[in-house]
Amino acid sequence: MSQALLLRHHRPFMAFWFARxxxxxxxxxxTVAIGWHIYQLTGxxxxxxxxxxxxxxxxxxFMLHTGHVADRFDRRRVAATCQVLQALVAGVLVFSSATDSASRELIFLMAFVLGAARAFEMPATQALLPNVVPKELFPRAVAASASAMQAATIVAPALGGLLYxxxxxxxxGPTAVLYIAACILMLGLSSSQQPASKAPANLENLLAGIRFIRxxxxxxxxxxxxxxxxxxxGATALLPVFAKDILLTGPWGLGLLRSAPAVGALLMSFWLARFPIERNVGRIMFTAVGVFGVATIAFGLSTSFWFSLAVLAVLGAADMISMVIRxxxxxxxxxxxxxxRVSAVNGLFIGASNQLGEFESGVTAAWFGTVPAVVMGGVGTLIVTGVWIRLFPTLAKRDKLH
Incomplete structure (x- = not known):
């Protein structure tokens, strides 16, 4: 029954999937290019x-405003505008590369603009998905939608490293083309799928997402x-260091290292789309986060390129389970x-765990060394998992999503 429903809704969902x-x-x-570029410039x-x-x-x-914009305006157009802005960022970097005028400051500025565009894009696309598929198919759609990112993450970083x-x-250059293609696909979705909120942009409504989560x-x-x-x-920010100084590979190796978590995540997303988790969701989520921490420790201690790829794949699969449930x-x-608004707050948490986690990794690596920083991070993840089980017992014991 669910497969038949999915087929009836496949056209808008597939457009959404390819845009992702x-x-x-x-x-x-x-991201691969900026990371390698800045490390080349400054070391x-x-x-x-x-x-x-x-x-x-x-x-x-912009956290309060990104969620309000996603609820107040056409989510398709919000996402498409952000994708055009990201294409312009890539265009500026194309020009600076062609004229050999790229600098540390320019890369930081473009990273900020890129982050701003993604800050508005994420809540709009997350809030749009429930309007693309029926509610009974939503858990499968979350897994399938997540597979879009993971499918891209397998090929794109390796391709980026190779092209670099x-x-x-x-x-x-190709990055700019991809963002334009995403914009066209997003605008092709039916506008009737966007139920816009008419809430005014006052402080009470801007803070509604935070109050709801609390x-x-x-x-x-x-x-x-x-x-x-x-x-x-998270050890993503340090992958250029592992690739160049520890695993003794080049840009192509960096691309493969960045792709490895997505290989595990993509395979897991296919499994979850076919066999969604329906029972013991709390216990499974906490177990997945624990596996993520163990895999991080194993990666930090590895001096083998192929073993590093393997544990990164396990790390990605565990992260996918947690992400789909959440x-x-x-x-x-x-x-x-x-x-x-709720997706904007959630996006802040995701961004903190990724981008701010990269900053934390860079600081601890500068203080203690690259390998100790990653190992300590993995141990910290295991500690957090145990603490959260005690702080949120009803979540740990939750049986079903609904």
Whole structure:
């Protein structure tokens, strides 16, 4: 029955899915290029972390407004506008590469603009998905939608690393094309699927998403678990250091390392789309976060390129389980007129765990060394998992998503 329903809704969902593939591919390619570019220019692991911080700052600065915009205006057009802005960022980097005028300051500025565009794009696209598929198919759609990002993450970083061997221009150019393609696909979705809120842009409505999450302990526990676990355990920002100095590979190896978590995540997303998790969701989510921490420790201690790829794949699969459970749970328990604002707060937590986690990794690597920083981060993830089980017992014991 569910498969038949999915087929009836496949056209808008597939357009949405391919738009996600394009924008995720563009982001992965431009991230690989920016990371390698800044490390070439400065040779500083701290600058690698600062790039993540600069990308994260717009999520904090505009958090209240990004959710309101997603609830007040056509979510398709909001997402498409953000994709055009990201294409312009890639265009500026194309020009600076072609004229050999790229600088540390320019890359930081473009990272900020890129982060601002993604800050507005994320809540709009997250809030749009429940309007694309029926409610009974939403958990499957979350897994399938997540697979778009993971499919892109497998190919795009490796392709970006390979193209970078010919020069940064060869990465930034295709990235701009991908963002334009995503914009066209997003605008092709039916506008009738956007139920816009008419709430005025006052402080009370801007803070509604925060109040809603605070009033639901299980939702607060789910998204804060991701924040602190990935904040401590994320080692993405340090992959250029591992590729160049520890695993003794080049840009192509960096691309494969960035792709490896997505291989595990994509395979897991296919499994979850076919066999969604329906029972023991709390216990499974916490177990997945624990596996994420163990895999992080194993990666930090590895000196083998192929073993590193393997544990990164396990890390990605564990993260996908947690992400699908958390994403479906939050969206299913949020009224449609508030999904943009709640997604904006959730996006801040995700951004903190990723971009701010990159900054944390860069700082701890500068203080203690690259390998100790990653290992300590993995241990921190395990500690957070145990603490959160005690702080949010009803979440840990939750049986079903609904």
């Amino acid at each position: 593939v394009c924008t995720a591919s563009g982001f992965q390619m431009i 500083s692991v701290l600058d690698l972390g600062l790039v993540g911080l600069v990308e994260f700052l717009p999520r904090v600065m 061997a010919f020069g940064s221009l060869w990465v930034y 009033s639901r302990p299980d939702i607060l526990g789910a998204i804060s678990l991701d924040l602190f676990a990935v904040l401590l355990g 994403g479906a749970f939050v969206q299913l328990h949020t009224p449609d007129e508030m999904r943009g």
